[in-house]
Amino acid sequence: MASPTAKQGKDILEARKLIEVEIVKDVIKYATPSDFDLLKKIVKSEEDNIAHEHMVEGIQLGGDFHLMLAKISKNETLEHILKSLIPQTSLVIVLYENPDAPKCSHLEHFDLIDVMEKGLIEEATNLMHQHIESIEARLKLNGKEFTSDLVDIFKQR
Structure with missing residues (x-):
């Protein structure tokens, strides 16, 4: 695309809500302490890039966080599907994000790690659903269509 x-x-975001709510349930089931340490490291890098206004890198690291969740879940089918949705989501964010929207996905990622580490399934699934909805809320998906493509946008890094 x-x-x-x-x-x-x-x-794309609707599909991610459905898939990632299920992924967090399996992350809680299978994640090790070192998995949670790796997730925290990814989110810390995401936070650092956003703080330094390296937005494309921050977006990519946010995607890496979600891909790592899928890997940890041990559901190869959902991981494969998410691997196709994450780059599409990154492009949608680059194209449609409201420039005045707060860049706080990393805070939501830290919160999600915390509740998953505690084994709180219902809270984790609710947080993931809300997280994807908050991404959508930052986007202007009712306005102008864009004609750039993913390769052009990400080669600007």
Whole structure:
């Protein structure tokens, strides 16, 4: 998908809500302390990049966090699906994010790690659902369509 429409952006995020709510349940089941340490390291790097206004790198690290959750879940099918959705989501964010929107995904990621580490399944699934919804809330998916593609945007790094 070279240039997702706003409708496709909404569809991608809806698919991620369905998939990632299930992934966090398995993360709670299978994650080791070293898995949680790795997740924290990824989110710390995400936070540092956002703080230094390296937005593309921050977005990519946010995607890496979600991909690592899928890997930890041990559900190879959901991991494979998410591997196709994450780059599409990154492109949607780059194209449609409201420039005035707060860049706080890393805070939500830290909160999610905390509740998963505690084994709080219901709270973790609710947080993941809210997290994907907060991504969508930061996007302007009812306006202008864009024509850039993923390769062009990410080669600007």
